[in-house]
Amino acid sequence: MRQKKKKKSVIREFLRWIALFLLFFGVGFLVVHFVGERTVVSGESMYPALRDGDNLIVDKLSYRFTDPKRYDIIVFPFQYQEGTFYIKRVIGLPGETVQIQDGIIYINGKVLKESYGYGEIRNPGFASSEITLGADEYFVLGDNRNDSRDSREPSVGNIVKENIIGKALFRIWPFSRIGLVR
Secondary structure (H helix, E strand, O other): OHHHHHHHHHHHHHHHHHHHHHHHHHHHHHHHHHHEEEEEOOOOOOOOOOOOOOEEEEEOOHHHOOOOOOOOEEEEEOOOOOOOEEEEEEEEOOOOEEEEEOOEEEEOOEEOOOOOOOOOOOOOHHHHOOEEOOOOEEEEEOOOOOOOOOOOOOOOOOEEHHHOOEEEEEEEEOHHHOEEOO
16 A cells, blocks of 8 residues: 555656646747847947857847837848848838938938947948838848948848847846846
């Protein structure tokens, strides 16, 4: 009789461990696919805000309820290379007109006041002419203006909201620069 109880107890404990494992696995899956994920910055296109090798937490949930705002740093897939993601700063919002002349960014004909750009823009690309954004399109630039593939180039172009994976939220590595991404 005692041996049967002991055997049932071991089986129950084993089943509890399996249930706990499945619960943690399920929660982890949901968090990674719908709430946030870790990403690593590759390259210097967002210098000085982000540097090569920075590890970030990307908020994948917020943009399901709100729209990206000007100056948000977003992550989106590069359309011509599967598994490649870009990280850039939102400059132009839906319905706005963006143009770059003599290294200065104009939004709807007015100079954009910003402090994020590193270096004067030497190549305005497509933005040398006015670009009018569609109802769900965003114009993005890398902070390192002269070392960035961004909306000025045809291979990137304007970013459609549904293609935005999320907002870069928090730097977790290196520890010396841990904190909110701005």
